Amino acid sequence: MAATIKDVAKLAGVAISTVSYALNNSPKISQATRTKVMEAARELSYQKNGFASDLKRTKTNTIALILSDLAGPYYSELTKGVQEVTTAHGYDLIACSSQGGPQSTAVKFLKEKRVDAAIILAHNISDEVIAESARKGFPIIILDRHLNNDYVVQVEVDNFHGGYVATEHLIQQGSKEIAFISGPPGSHDSDRRYSGYITALNEHHLEPKPKWRMHGDFTREGGYRATKMLMAQGSLPEAVFFANDEMAIGGMQAFKENKIRIPEDISIIGFDDIQLSEFMSPPLTTIKQPKYEAGALAMHLILQQLADEEVNQYYKLSTELIVRKSVK
Amino acid sequence: MAATIKDVAKLAGVAISTVSYALNNSPKISQATRTKVMEAARELSYQKNGFASDLKRTKTNTIALILSDLAGPYYSELTKGVQEVTTAHGYDLIACSSQGGPQSTAVKFLKEKRVDAAIILAHNISDEVIAESARKGFPIIILDRHLNNDYVVQVEVDNFHGGYVATEHLIQQGSKEIAFISGPPGSHDSDRRYSGYITALNEHHLEPKPKWRMHGDFTREGGYRATKMLMAQGSLPEAVFFANDEMAIGGMQAFKENKIRIPEDISIIGFDDIQLSEFMSPPLTTIKQPKYEAGALAMHLILQQLADEEVNQYYKLSTELIVRKSVK
């Protein structure tokens, strides 16, 4: 059905290679021939098969942004950073999801050399898969974990410091009993934020209590459930540090249902500074991540590596406390 | 650097075709040989080149979801609908952006046969590009426009009826002077909503006034600017129908800055029911689109077409009025 280069050659009455040269603007071809070829191509509405040329060129010119869930509340600022740099340098960008584990689209693209590089922000992709895919000439940037691999570069937000600052802020504002709602088990980001929390408590000689630690999973429902469990314990902490904003929003919902007022009865702080935060009532105090910068940096690092330049293996970006109204 | 099937064949001491069969679990290969091959593959950490096999198979097994902006506030419910159906049927899904016009990743993937089908929700892709890409055996579903083409199927939300219901609701609640803030020029969705608005006005013998019509562009800033312009006219309408929620949110901001209270001083209604709407203060009354359903339906239609089944050329899904607190 669809026309191939062969058909165009036949119609134009020239050799296949001539068509290729003409269509790729090689100076070898005369204007007359070029026009003839173009016309034939138009007539057959010929479109080259992208795979065939990628195959030959062993270069796809496209970068994959791998997210745990395409539909998720993923970081649009980050995507914007990636996208802008990508486009500015003439590369193509595709986003794919790692849902489905080893069968996922993400894994397929990572392994089968379908892209020239990848940026990964997908906690549900295993370290092994990344390690297996990493190879010379195929830069991978990871945004959500540590991994020691020569071919993998890490761009990390300073989660530890963010967690520390959040907790410190709660303490400064007068809280002593501070709960922590974590992300999914094994989440590197959540763990680092927790470390910051613990460190801040320790510095102020406050004791971290196990009952003030609940597990969420970075979702709104998870935050809601964890908060309900917190309340079920009978006594309430003075403040809660949610490991991300989504969970904080779920928590606010839970508190509201139990007529617990924020910040009068309890202080709340989140992490991420997602768009919704400032629209909550009260607006959510949180830790802002430089997401746009992270995305842009990741993409820059890829470009440098594709250009065979040396880059460091590790980059850390700092966070910022955004004070709004959810902390007393 | 990277190992090819040839290397595996050499190491395993078998023919290239044998490796291919073994790796694809063909019954033609004995268990012993299969194991030998697998081992060689592992040793070389062989990964097939996805393009080569797609090329040969002339099938990619992947579907493209084309959005106007990967970073935009795109419809995550829609994506979820698409994603779930796609995954359930063993297809892969990639999302790409049409930013950059004819040079965009979206256009490249559409034209160069890099995917088996596409779902388009990207007002900045031209009808021509779609028409040029449409061909037998390459299903395209469009969610945001009309287009008469044998190879293109349309899934549309009933924008006309949504616009009608929104306006009707404002009228029922006592408004007579109703402004309409439109989307970007040429937006099919916006136009249909506008028609619904006009029809409702007419039915109630209310006259649409040009001064109550402003142009936004579906962004928050656009809604903000349009609203400022509306206010600059001196007199205010009793209600405003924003062609989407993002603009309504921008509008609310503008009203707030001018100390105009919602809904006491002016009623507001949006369109889309994006996540933020219910968190606004006051919560935004709006028209909900069945986005998940639209996505799932689009993907189902693709599967049917890939299976060579006949499908209709046009599907319409209905909208729903969500009453919250922004209308008096």
Added chain:
DNA sequence: CTGTTAGCGCGTTCAC
């Protein structure tokens, strides 16, 4: 100079 021949990239699949 213009345009052609031939081989390549890598994996799949048919005929033997």
Added chain:
DNA sequence: GTGAACGCGCTAACAG
């Protein structure tokens, strides 16, 4: 279980 053609386009080397 193997050899070889094939999918489609690119490009070095060569002939006109």
